Each structure stands twice: as C-alpha cells, then as structure tokens.
Amino acid sequence: MADWDIRKLQILRTLRERGTVTATAEALNMTPSAVSLQLTNLSRQLGVPLLRAQGRRVRLTDAARLVLRHAEAVFEQLERADAELAAYAHGEAGEVRVGAFSTAVPALVVPAVTALRAAHPGVSVRVREAEAQEAYELLAAGEVDLALSLAAQAPTAADPRFTRVPLLADPLDVALPRDHPLAGAAELRLADLAAEPWIFGGSGPWSDITRAACEAAGFRPHQGHAAAGWTAILAMVEAGMGVALVPRMAAVRREGVVMRELTADRPVRHVVAAVRKGAGEGAAVARVLSALRTAASETGEH
Known part of the structure; x- marks a missing residue:
C-alpha cells in the first residue's frame, strides 16, 4: 500500500489551487524549496510522478489529479472529525x-x-x-x-x-389516607402521628431516614407494614393501613391519599x-x- 501523507497531500492540493510553487509556499508559510522537497518526497512515497515542468512553472500530472480526487474524500472526513472534536471539546458532543x-x-x-x-x-x-x-x-x-x-x-x-x-434538599411529606382525621388539619407535625402505624422498608436507607426523622420529632415509629417501593407504600396508605413519609420527588398522585407538608419539624433528604x-x-x-x-x-x- 502507498504511503499516504496528509500534510504532503495538503501541499499538493494547495499547489493545484494556487498554481505556482511560490504562491503555495506563501499560502502555507513555507519556503519554495521546502514545498518542492515535500512534493518530491510524496511522489517517491506514492511511486508516481506528480509534477511536470512547463517552462518556469510546474503542472500537475494526471496521476496527481487522480491522487487528489481520492484525497478529497479524506479531507472531507477529516473536516468532519475536526468539527466533531471541537464540539466534543466544547461540550457539544x-x-x-x-x-x-x-x-x-x-x-x-x-x-x-x-x-x-x-x-x-x-x-x-x-x-x-x-x-x-x-x-x-x-x-x-x-x-x-x-x-x-x-x-x-x-x-x-x-x-x-x-x-x-x-x-x-428534597422535602419529606406525610402520606395520609384521605379520610384520616388529620388529613385536613391546619398544621401537621410528625409528633401528631406518633401513635400511627408507619409503613417503610424493613432495612436500608429509607428505613433509616424514616426512623431518624421520627426519633428527631420525639418518638420511635411503630412499623405497621414493611415495603420498599413507593407504589406499594402509597397503595397501603390509600387502603388506610398506615401513614408514611414520602420524598416529594417520589410522590405519585392517588385519589385516596393526601400528601401533607409538615410544618416545624419537616425533614429533608x-x-x-x-x-x-x-x-x-x-x-x-x-x-x-x-x-x-x-x-x-x-x-x-x-
């Protein structure tokens, strides 16, 4: 396989666009001798003549034009890669x-x-x-x-x-059955629910959070039922089986459940x-x- 050198191909492409070695050198901030050397090396690497002398100028050979025709697809893909890398670097990709x-x-x-x-x-x-x-x-x-x-x-x-x-900070609200005596109370504190059966997981973070919140309010919660999923917990509250602390992020509306915001002792996670x-x-x-x-x-x- 031929040795394709992107930098040298870019020089050849610029020569096609600018017409002379001198103009190519100026465009690429190179010396004319450096341009000539790079194109000579590229010709050797590819194994075909790329330039033909025409008086004091040079012209591209048919082989050079064939090379550039294929190189255009490479340049296009590299432009896409540059654009994607720039987007990646700026958080756009x-x-x-x-x-x-x-x-x-x-x-x-x-x-x-x-x-x-x-x-x-x-x-x-x-x-x-x-x-x-x-x-x-x-x-x-x-x-x-x-x-x-x-x-x-x-x-x-x-x-x-x-x-x-x-x-x-995600506030914890209390889920009460709709017909609970405190469902419509003007204010509600955790301590008002000290005698209620509570619904929370048997272990794990939510069990710890519920117990800690109730103990901070001055009582140890009686665990009436154990459940870890919010669907199960709220279904049991709706059925009047107990009350539960529910993070506001997790609350799902149910017809038979009233979500009450706590007042002075409202816990958060x-x-x-x-x-x-x-x-x-x-x-x-x-x-x-x-x-x-x-x-x-x-x-x-x-």
Missing part, C-alpha cells in the same frame, strides 16, 4: 453515563436529558438505575461517569476518589451528584451536571 437511584431518574435525570436534547443534541446520556452503593462502585470502576445518590449514602467529601456536587476527581472538568460531563442543577432547582429546595 459526547456520551455521559449516569448511575442514579430510582426516584432521581424521573424527577431529575429525565428532565435533564430532555433539556440537553433541545440545547445540546450532540450530548447523549445513558442512564443506569442503581442504588447508592452500586452507583459508587460503578463510578469508581469507570462504568459510569456520574452518580446520583442521597448524601447520607454517598462517600464523604473527603474521599479522594470523587468530587461531590450538592443538587437539592439531600441529593448529591458525584464524579471522579477531575472528570467534572470534562465539557460533556459539565453540561450534564448543569442540566441536573437546573432540573434540581425546579424540583426541590437548596
């Missing part, structure tokens, strides 16, 4: 892999992806649902570029592997994003983080 916990996907990730499609269609996001521990394992292993989790389950800010980015140290400076990742911040600002509190 690239794929970002996101690991996110279940309620963050519809509340934060989907709005962020929708906004990015409109503003930066070259940036694609690949989503993987994962709870906190798995998300950080994936992040550390390089299998995702960005992880969303609750701050309580995230590595500490001192972890040298990651940079944490606060996104929002803090949602954070994390990237590997230094990765947040990547333009595409920065675009996704910016879109997530915007989605968070429209969803919760800061």
Whole structure:
C-alpha cells in the first residue's frame, strides 16, 4: 500500500489551487524549496510522478489529479472529525453515563436529558438505575461517569476518589389516607402521628431516614407494614393501613391519599451528584451536571 501523507497531500492540493510553487509556499508559510522537497518526497512515497515542468512553472500530472480526487474524500472526513472534536471539546458532543437511584431518574435525570436534547443534541446520556452503593462502585470502576445518590449514602467529601456536587434538599411529606382525621388539619407535625402505624422498608436507607426523622420529632415509629417501593407504600396508605413519609420527588398522585407538608419539624433528604476527581472538568460531563442543577432547582429546595 502507498504511503499516504496528509500534510504532503495538503501541499499538493494547495499547489493545484494556487498554481505556482511560490504562491503555495506563501499560502502555507513555507519556503519554495521546502514545498518542492515535500512534493518530491510524496511522489517517491506514492511511486508516481506528480509534477511536470512547463517552462518556469510546474503542472500537475494526471496521476496527481487522480491522487487528489481520492484525497478529497479524506479531507472531507477529516473536516468532519475536526468539527466533531471541537464540539466534543466544547461540550457539544459526547456520551455521559449516569448511575442514579430510582426516584432521581424521573424527577431529575429525565428532565435533564430532555433539556440537553433541545440545547445540546450532540450530548447523549445513558442512564443506569442503581442504588447508592452500586452507583459508587460503578463510578469508581469507570462504568459510569456520574452518580446520583442521597448524601447520607454517598462517600464523604473527603474521599479522594470523587468530587461531590450538592443538587437539592428534597422535602419529606406525610402520606395520609384521605379520610384520616388529620388529613385536613391546619398544621401537621410528625409528633401528631406518633401513635400511627408507619409503613417503610424493613432495612436500608429509607428505613433509616424514616426512623431518624421520627426519633428527631420525639418518638420511635411503630412499623405497621414493611415495603420498599413507593407504589406499594402509597397503595397501603390509600387502603388506610398506615401513614408514611414520602420524598416529594417520589410522590405519585392517588385519589385516596393526601400528601401533607409538615410544618416545624419537616425533614429533608439531600441529593448529591458525584464524579471522579477531575472528570467534572470534562465539557460533556459539565453540561450534564448543569442540566441536573437546573432540573434540581425546579424540583426541590437548596
């Protein structure tokens, strides 16, 4: 196979456009002797004559024109590559892999992806649902570029592997059966529900959050039923089987459930994003983080 040298092909292309070695040298900021040497070397590499003397000028041979005809396709593809690389460098292109916990996907990730499609269609996001521990394992292993989790389950800010980015404080509301005596109360505190059966997971982060919030309000919650999924929890609340703390991001409207905002002792859960140290400076990742911040600002509190 012939030795195709892009730089030398560009010189040959410029000679075709400018007509003389001197004009080619001026256009490329080279000396005429350097232009002649490069074209001589290219002719040797390709094994065909590229120039023919015509008086004090040179003209391209038929072989040179054949070479340039094929080289144009290469130049076109390189222009596309340059454009795509420039877009990538400026955050206008690239794929970002996101690991996110279940309620963050519809509340934060989907709005962020929708906004990015409109503003930066070259940036694609690949989503993987994962709870906190798995998300950080994936992040550390390089299998995702960005992880969303609750701050309580995230590595500490001192972890040298990651940079944490606060996104929002997600308020926890109380889900009550529609006919509950306190469903229409003017004000509601967690302590008002101390005697109620509570519905939350038997273990895991949401169990810890519910227990901690109730204990901060002065009582230990009686677990009437154990469930981890919000659909199951809200269905049991609707059936009058108990009450539950529900993050505002996860709340789904049900006819038989009243969502009440707590007053003085309202708990929140803090949602954070994390990237590997230094990765947040990547333009595409920065675009996704910016879109997530915007989605968070429209969803919760800061």
